[in-house]
Amino acid sequence: MSRPYAFIxxxxxxxxxxxxxxxxxxxSARAKFDQLNAHLRPHPILPGQVLVMTDGPSHLCTPEENELMLLARNVRLSMSGSVCAALGLPSAGTVLIGCAVVFGVAGAIGGGELGSPMGAVTGQHLFSWFEQ
Incomplete structure (x- = not known):
């Protein structure tokens, strides 16, 4: 089974x-995709927002999928400005766009599974980058 990943x-x-x-x-996989990306529906997906992907067959979420869902939800909230403004912090969406540049927008991480210039980033990469 492959590991879940996120992309910007x-x-x-x-x-x-x-x-x-x-x-x-x-x-057959749309219910799981919708579950992992509930933070995005029914709104348009905006630049800088994080989508979570997995090949996992189970409807139960793994701990890694839960981490990525939390990250993606927090990015969505921070992009609205409500959380960051209240805490006096910069927008996490801006930080994640920087993260995409750091990890290689040419698809260096994950080999660009989606065939896009964004590439893929695992939750471990994102969280380790934020801890620095």
């Missing part, structure tokens, strides 16, 4: 179009 979206996208036609998530 690079443009405004419709959630359902992106899931069904760009990523071509099979109908």
């Amino acid at each position: 979206n690079d443009e405004v996208r419709d959630y359902y179009q992106f899931r069904d036609y760009t990523l071509k998530v099979p109908a």
Whole structure:
């Protein structure tokens, strides 16, 4: 079984179009994809937001998937400014875009599984970068 990973979206996208036609998530895997990316629905996916991907067959989330979901949800909240403004912190969305540059926007991490310039980043990479 492969490990879950996350990637940073690079443009405004419709959630359902992106899931069904760009990523071509099979109908049998859409419930899991929706569960992992509940922080995005029903809104458009904005640049800088994190999507969580997995090949795991189970409807139960692994600890790694839970970490990535938490990260992605927190990025969504921080991009709205509510959390960071209240805490006086910079936007985590900006930090994650920087993270994408640090880890290689040419798809160096994860080999660019999605065929996009964003590449893929595992939760371990993201969290270790934030701890520095």
